[in-house]
Amino acid sequence: MSGSPTDQDTDTSRRRFLGTVAGSVAALTVAPGVLLVRTAEAKPNAQPVSNAVRWGLLVDTDKCTKGCDACVSACDKEHGLYKKGPAEDQAQWIRKVEVKNPKTGYEFSLPVMCQHCEKPPCVDVCPTGASFRRADGIVLVDRHICIGCRYCMMACPYKARSFVAENLHHQVADSPRGKGTVGGCNMCVHRVDENENPACVDACDADGHKALIFGDLKDPNSEISKQLAKYKTTQIREDLGLDPGVYYRGI
């Protein structure tokens, strides 16, 4: 027998449910087209990072001038790394290193930052997983689960990480840091996700040196891949087998 009150109740609730589903599906289908107008170029923040790309840097040391620290200043500004307290405690996410061969006298100057290794030792040793590598090759610290043990700093052959040893003031919204946690070059991940270059690259370009090239190492048509295919390049401490994402030319 049909038409009992119970059956009618069931029917209405089922109808309501189906209606909601249909509405949701319609909204989900239409919404991306309406909301994500920049999908053609940008890497949508709502989507997970993909390993279809591997972000990398190429440093042409022949174009990098001794004494120029435009990249360093830009990084300090971008990430709010103001200089305060004892010099040995200050954070340096990128630094200029002067190298000289004592046997031949040959000198060169180059910026050194997190090398964004394919197999980063800092990620291997981190007990909580705070130190992690994004699918697109960017190595960074989740400051929310970093306990400040500094084991990553012990493990990094490039001395790329700095510990936040002081109270922080005037933080930068795009790159928040945390007292008692470890930080380091994150390849300006907030800019990269907006399809922009890291701050150091833009600063070097603005100064006219154009010693830094940023791009996708997996895209054979990217400028960085073309240069890497054309010229002899080196990774710092290649012998360690970590496969850094930062390449150097002229060293």
Place this chain on the structure above:
Amino acid sequence: MKPKIHYREIEGHSAAYWIMVAVFGALVVAGLLSSYYMEHNGHWVTGMTNQVVWGMPHVFAVFLIVAASGALNVASIGSVFGKTAYKPLAPLSGLLAVSLLAGGLMVLVLDLGRPDRLIIAMTHYNFKSIFAWNIFLYTGFMAVVAVYLWMLMERRMKRFTRPAGMVAFVWRIILTTGTGSIFGFLIAREAYDFALLAPMFVIMSFSFGLAIFLLVLMAAYRWSGRPLGDGVVMRLKNLLGVFIAAVLYFVLVYHITKLYMTAHHGIERFILLDGGIYTALFWGVQIVLGSLVPLALLYHPRLGKSRTVVGTAAVLVIIGGLAQVYVLIIGGQAYPLQLFPGMEVSSSFYDGIVNSYTPSFPEIVLGVSGMALAMAIVSIGIKVLRFLPESLEDSLVDPHHPLEVLASDDAAPEPAES
């Protein structure tokens, strides 16, 4: 048949006992305050920097953790290897092991940048990290030794002593291997990156742990007025001598191997020849004061029989051990990273130069407070539970003790501290 061993709590009513406990307590409070001071202001108030990221707290923490596993050896020799003479010492051995580990872990945790996030360390694991493994190994060690102590001290559980002791023994070997691997796995720094560090830490634990055990044993029996046989002390001091020699052997192999590899001549020159404080600590404290002098004292035909000399040797082993860990941890970081091997490098970030480190007062206090916590736990432990035999006379302990000596040795069990 030999008389039975009776375990009893120490009385611990004397003023001296309470003063001792109060001093340990005050040091623990001072350590907590130091930690608060460092966390509140940030680590820039310590001697640790972005160049030397692990400092004095880590020296103490690693020393204590290594010594903790070593302190369990005495119990293992009894339960696992069946040496009867060591069995009465087993409960104290287990208690000391757990206490030293608690002290070491306290220092380690309180030096974290975010000690308040301990719960994160307990809930987020990266199983490729030896540090994450160690969290399990350390907490597991506490549990395993606690069960072992229960089997040892509960008459009805006696038959499980051997398996429990076996598990604890295997666990402690793995634990110290893990602690050594914290450094052994680091490819970045030349002083580390060496598989030998893991077994070297195991052998260091034998030596450091036994030195502390000997001191605690002699102090506890002397201060509580209980008899402690010369045979017991002689047995332990001879074993300590063997362990000191074994550590020396590992140190020798470590440096000979690194010296053989041309690429490591820089770090070897730094530690052995021109590293300033590190060279002085290595030769002066670790090798001479902490190894050769105690060896000579312990094996000297006349001096080696004096308990004062044995105690002095044990203190020297502890000082030498701290120096060894200091040279390894701080010296290994002071020597610059080799970004471009063979090149001269310089930067604003102290590349290419020897990094300086001066331990700050709060760091030292925090480190010492770890030792104080361990000693506080032992002091209170032996007062509330039956860890110590009423007597450790040779006639009671030594299975080979000749009966005629027993008769003529004025060895009738006398009630201690009645």
